Amino acid sequence: xxxxxxxxxxxxxxxxxxxxxxxxxxxxxxxxxxxxxxxxxxxxxxxxxxxxxxxxxxxxxxxxx
Numbered sequence: 001x002x003x004x005x006x007x008x009x010x011x012x013x014x015x016x017x018x019x020x021x022x023x024x025x026x027x028x029x030x031x032x033x034x035x036x037x038x039x040x041x042x043x044x045x046x047x048x049x050x051x052x053x054x055x056x057x058x059x060x061x062x063x064x065x
Contacts, residue, residue: 006063014050014058022050022058 015023028036029044036044050058059065 004063007061010058010061011063014062015047016059016062016064017049020059020064022055022062023047024050024058 013024017023025047026044029041033041
């Protein structure tokens with residue numbers, strides 16, 4: 001049986017935390033920033049965890065299991 005390939009796009013966008021959860025950067029922070037409030041833009045800077053529903057799929061794409 002060949003090795004499982006990790007999804008390269010996911011590998012660039014997602015990162016594992018020390019406890020094995022999956023972390024990602026929030027979207028909607030690239031352009032048309034003038035219409036977004038300062039508070040909203042500040043919150044978009046912080047990384048967040050992938051939702052519990054998608055956690056298993058994300059880990060599989062990273063080739064973790």
